[in-house]
Amino acid sequence: MGHNNLIINLTGLSFSFSADNLVLDNLSFHLHRGDRIGLVGPNGSGKTTLFHIILGLLKPYSGTVELFGRQAKKEKDFREARKRIGLLFQDPDDQLFSPTVLEDVAFGPLNLGKSPEEAKDIALETLDRLDLSGFEDRITYKLSGGEKRLVSLATVLAMDPEVLLLDEPTNGLDEETEEKITYILRKLELSYIFISHNFDFLSKTTDRIYAMSKGKISSDEAMAPHSHIHIHKSGKTPHKHKS
Amino acid sequence: MGHNNLIINLTGLSFSFSADNLVLDNLSFHLHRGDRIGLVGPNGSGKTTLFHIILGLLKPYSGTVELFGRQAKKEKDFREARKRIGLLFQDPDDQLFSPTVLEDVAFGPLNLGKSPEEAKDIALETLDRLDLSGFEDRITYKLSGGEKRLVSLATVLAMDPEVLLLDEPTNGLDEETEEKITYILRKLELSYIFISHNFDFLSKTTDRIYAMSKGKISSDEAMAPHSHIHIHKSGKTPHKHKS
Amino acid sequence: MIEEPFSTGNSIIHGLDPRVKIIVVALFSVIVAISSRFLALLPALAISLFLVASAKLPIKKVFYRLLLVNGLILFLWFVLPFTYKGRGLFAIGPFIATKEGILLAGQITVKSNAILLTMIALLSTTPIFSLGHAMGQLHFPNKITHLFLFTFRYIHVIYKEYRKLTNAMRVRGFVPRTNMHTYKSYAYLVGMLLVRSYDRAERIHKAMRCRGFNKKYHSLTQFSLKMEDIFCLSLMSAAITGLAVLQWVITT
Amino acid sequence: MGEKMHISEGVLSAPVLVTGAALAVTGISVGLKKMDYEKIPEAAVLSAAFFVASLIHVPMGPSSVHLVLNGINGLLLGWLCFPSILVALALQAILFQFGGITVLGVNTVIMALPGLIGYYVFGRLIKGKNRLLSLAAAFACGFFSVLFSGILVAGALLFTGESFISAAKLILLAHLPVMIIEGIITLFCVAFLKKVKPEILGGVYEKRS
Ligand SMILES: Nc1ncnc2c1ncn2[C@@H]1O[C@H](COP(=O)(O)OP(=O)(O)OP(=O)(O)O)[C@@H](O)[C@H]1O
Numbered sequence: 018m019g020h021n022n023l024i025i026n027l028t029g030l031s032f033s034f035s036a037d038n039l040v041l042d043n044l045s046f047h048l049h050r051g052d053r054i055g056l057v058g059p060n061g062s063g064k065t066t067l068f069h070i071i072l073g074l075l076k077p078y079s080g081t082v083e084l085f086g087r088q089a090k091k092e093k094d095f096r097e098a099r100k101r102i103g104l105l106f107q108d109p110d111d112q113l114f115s116p117t118v119l120e121d122v123a124f125g126p127l128n129l130g131k132s133p134e135e136a137k138d139i140a141l142e143t144l145d146r147l148d149l150s151g152f153e154d155r156i157t158y159k160l161s162g163g164e165k166r167l168v169s170l171a172t173v174l175a176m177d178p179e180v181l182l183l184d185e186p187t188n189g190l191d192e193e194t195e196e197k198i199t200y201i202l203r204k205l206e207l208s209y210i211f212i213s214h215n216f217d218f219l220s221k222t223t224d225r226i227y228a229m230s231k232g233k234i235s236s237d238e239a240m241a242p243h244s245h246i247h248i249h250k251s252g253k254t255p256h257k258h259k260s
Numbered sequence: 261m262g263h264n265n266l267i268i269n270l271t272g273l274s275f276s277f278s279a280d281n282l283v284l285d286n287l288s289f290h291l292h293r294g295d296r297i298g299l300v301g302p303n304g305s306g307k308t309t310l311f312h313i314i315l316g317l318l319k320p321y322s323g324t325v326e327l328f329g330r331q332a333k334k335e336k337d338f339r340e341a342r343k344r345i346g347l348l349f350q351d352p353d354d355q356l357f358s359p360t361v362l363e364d365v366a367f368g369p370l371n372l373g374k375s376p377e378e379a380k381d382i383a384l385e386t387l388d389r390l391d392l393s394g395f396e397d398r399i400t401y402k403l404s405g406g407e408k409r410l411v412s413l414a415t416v417l418a419m420d421p422e423v424l425l426l427d428e429p430t431n432g433l434d435e436e437t438e439e440k441i442t443y444i445l446r447k448l449e450l451s452y453i454f455i456s457h458n459f460d461f462l463s464k465t466t467d468r469i470y471a472m473s474k475g476k477i478s479s480d481e482a483m484a485p486h487s488h489i490h491i492h493k494s495g496k497t498p499h500k501h502k503s
Numbered sequence: 504m505i506e507e508p509f510s511t512g513n514s515i516i517h518g519l520d521p522r523v524k525i526i527v528v529a530l531f532s533v534i535v536a537i538s539s540r541f542l543a544l545l546p547a548l549a550i551s552l553f554l555v556a557s558a559k560l561p562i563k564k565v566f567y568r569l570l571l572v573n574g575l576i577l578f579l580w581f582v583l584p585f586t587y588k589g590r591g592l593f594a595i596g597p598f599i600a601t602k603e604g605i606l607l608a609g610q611i612t613v614k615s616n617a618i619l620l621t622m623i624a625l626l627s628t629t630p631i632f633s634l635g636h637a638m639g640q641l642h643f644p645n646k647i648t649h650l651f652l653f654t655f656r657y658i659h660v661i662y663k664e665y666r667k668l669t670n671a672m673r674v675r676g677f678v679p680r681t682n683m684h685t686y687k688s689y690a691y692l693v694g695m696l697l698v699r700s701y702d703r704a705e706r707i708h709k710a711m712r713c714r715g716f717n718k719k720y721h722s723l724t725q726f727s728l729k730m731e732d733i734f735c736l737s738l739m740s741a742a743i744t745g746l747a748v749l750q751w752v753i754t755t
Numbered sequence: 756m757g758e759k760m761h762i763s764e765g766v767l768s769a770p771v772l773v774t775g776a777a778l779a780v781t782g783i784s785v786g787l788k789k790m791d792y793e794k795i796p797e798a799a800v801l802s803a804a805f806f807v808a809s810l811i812h813v814p815m816g817p818s819s820v821h822l823v824l825n826g827i828n829g830l831l832l833g834w835l836c837f838p839s840i841l842v843a844l845a846l847q848a849i850l851f852q853f854g855g856i857t858v859l860g861v862n863t864v865i866m867a868l869p870g871l872i873g874y875y876v877f878g879r880l881i882k883g884k885n886r887l888l889s890l891a892a893a894f895a896c897g898f899f900s901v902l903f904s905g906i907l908v909a910g911a912l913l914f915t916g917e918s919f920i921s922a923a924k925l926i927l928l929a930h931l932p933v934m935i936i937e938g939i940i941t942l943f944c945v946a947f948l949k950k951v952k953p954e955i956l957g958g959v960y961e962k963r964s
Pocket residue numbers: 034035040058059060061062063064065066067107
């Protein structure tokens with residue numbers, strides 16, 4: 018893997034929201050072209066924070082962020098990178114702000130300089146890819162949780178990114194939709210990092226899983242995806258597990 | 261269990277926010293004195309909606325709500341019942357509206373007709389019970405997520421309810437705080453229903469878990485809480501499961 | 504974030520009863536606002552500087568605040584001297600600055616900043632919630648007081664939602680420019696913010712009803728005047744009376 | 756509620772300050788009468804939303820302007836826009852020292868009166884079925900609210916002294932581009948609300964008698 022293939026290069030990142038609690042503690046991490054990585058870790062371990070730092074939404078107080086071979090420091094540097102890295106927020110309510118699905122999905126392409134017609138075509142195409150045709154005039158605010166997730170994913174894919182950062186993409190999805198998303202994501206020829214508590218999903222979509230804890234990702238914590246067998250001591254009816 | 265012990269008696273409830281989607285569909289449910297019930301179900305399955313209907317915050321379009329042996333129909337009927345049934349909202353930012361913790365916890369007792377001094381004493385006592393002494397002058401919006409949850413619980417307990425309806429009480433809590441809350445709730449000699457996605461918590465605090473789906477709670481979906489044993493085919497480091 | 508950077512501190516001023524602070528600021532502002540003589544205005548400015556010094560506020564931050572809010576004043580300095588009729592002092596190109604114009608601009612500047620500094624020294628050194636409670640005790644209309652308290656409480660929640668939505672726009676390549684797309688996007692942002700706020704408001708109202716709320720607000724807070732408060736109130740009343748004397752009684 | 760939309764302390768004369776305060780008290784009293792105790796939290800959350808939204812500054816050529824939004828505020832809150840704006844301005848005065856105590860009345864009238872007039876003049880059209888008419892009315896509501904606010908600012912300066920005549924003219928001129936932007940923003944915002952939650956338009960929290 019040559020240096021040109023290094024897409025995300027984080028070195029020595031430290032970050033905290035309040036003085037008494039270090040969220041990231043001298044964290045280093047790399048993503049190379051073609052890497053398909055899963056990121057797990059307990060609640061509050063800083064996974065979401067890490068994504069936000071990669072895209073310049075939060076500023077680390079020390080350490081460097083290098084994107085596509087260039088150090089990113091100022092808002093302007095990140096602006097360029099954001100066109101090539103797509104981020105799916107953990108809460109889809111944070112992502113959707115346009116009245117209708119079509120407008121929301123077309124928002125990204127418009128920002129990339131596409132004409133309104135082109136943007137609309139891209140949006141319709143992307144919706145179609147996610148089996149969401151017919152959704153274009155739905156009111157985003159009134160979508161169900163799972164639908165919001167899918168549309169959020171569409172807004173990210175519509176920008177045709179080279180890299181995907183998805184924050185718990187299967188949260189709140191029913192089994193069927195989860196399978197659909199899993200299938201779609203497997204087919205993508207992109208580099209990506211997926212945060213998830215869902216091992217099953219990760220094992221199907223990623224090549225390597227890193228665990229985050231105490232503000233660090235250490236590479237020796239990498240795990241190969243694996244599946245689980247559950248044994249229930251009791252429990253009358255079948256029930257679902259989240260992970 | 262005699263009829264006098266029937267605290268909440270819901271029969272044939274139907275409800276929807278919009279014409280095309282039935283959230284509750286001819287749902288029936290009972291809570292007897294001493295019942296400790298967990299309620300699970302996918303996102304958007306109507307759990308929160310059900311709680312709001314029980315307390316008359318939403319009106320079902322058909323079906324009856326009977327509280328403490330009396331049918332509750334009008335706002336006035338519910339007003340009486342609300343003094344005896346404490347509801348913890350899913351989002352603590354909805355629940356904490358007063359400037360300081362003390363004022364917020366005293367808000368309920370004041371409405372119940374206590375004098376300011378009595379209300380203050382009750383509030384301080386309740387805070388103490390939840391290990392929150394010293395919090396009384398803290399500004400509510402500056403509390404951390406977990407602290408907000410605990411204070412919200414204090415505002416409910418300060419009203420000395422006979423029944424508790426808690427909507428995802430362990431959401432956003434760290435392990436330690438979760439254990440504390442679990443411990444406190446176990447000790448309570450109340451009847452309650454807890455909505456949660458956290459099986460571990462429910463298995464420790466409830467006697468029976470009902471699942472909600474498709475707008476119904478069917479009693480044959482009741483599960484006894486149980487613990488899980490996981491076997492991992494591979495995976496180098498220990499990792500947590502949500503359920 | 505919406506912060507109250509001056510509200511914490513351990514000066515005498517920070518410890519004063521917020522009711523006293525509100526009364527003093529109101530009296531001082533009114534007297535200074537209707538004064539016109541430098542004979543009264545300059546001592547007023549001195550008093551305000553003294554108050555800022557007593558509150559031990561970081562001078563740099565205070566100065567920066569003043570700079571931010573003196574926009575209109577600066578604008579008046581560019582306009583008044585050259586448009587006010589009077590004796591010409593000097594000229595810049597075709598524009599002639601009059602002595603009267605400069606004096607008027609100067610007078611406004613001193614007035615404005617004396618009041619601003621007093622507000623910083625007395626009001627900004629009090630947590631907003633204490634001010635709200637003091638308003639209640641001073642018999643401001645009950646509805647206003649509660650509207651004030653609730654509004655401040657929820658500014659923080661809604662600001663967080665606002666930040667989340669703007670982040671979502673940024674990661675999708677949004678850069679504000681002077682064009683329709685930008686205005687439309689901001690309008691949607693505002694619309695979404697209003698809708699979310701409306702929903703939250705409904706939930707809060709429900710939460711209040713669950714806690715037995717029945718159209719009546721009860722209060723817990725009681726303030727009591729301390730020696731310092733009475734001393735400060737007397738001293739400031741005397742000073743303000745002095746200003747009034749300088750403005751209206753003394754003849755020169 | 757950007758720089759141009761409020762007047763600093765120390766500029767206006769006593770009669771103007773008193774007139775402003777008297778008008779504001781009238782508006783606020785009516786507003787408070789129409790506001791049930793129960794509706795206070797709800798009106799407050801919307802006030803908070805307006806407070807936050809007015810921190811947004813949108814680009815205009817090489818510089819940028821703050822959103823005013825008094826048109827939409829009037830449309831949503833009706834008479835309640837008086838107390839809502841009073842509280843927002845008081846908070847701005849305490850938190851950022853924008854404006855102050857003696858000008859609170861004048862500034863409240865400058866912002867709220869145009870909002871209220873917009874509510875009465877355009878409210879019905881905006882809520883109506885005819886989409887084109889409704890959007891045109893929304894644009895007009897945003898546009899004229901700012902125009903009227905500008906006139907009130909200029910008027911307050913003029914009544915303070917003739918010496919302010921040029922300043923008043925210039926300030927009114929500076930409002931022109933803001934009017935257009937506010938018109939556009941109001942138009943799209945109304946379009947959004949009509950699609951997403953139409954019941955929010957039209958004095959939501961006013962007591963109906
Ligand atoms: N805006 C904020 N202000 C203060 N603290 C915050 C903020 N956002 C997150 N935190 C804290 O920072 C820590 C890391 O949060 P983060 O959201 O990155 O965790 P996470 O690993 O994504 O957790 P989860 O699995 O629950 O999504 C947590 O302790 C959280 O409480």
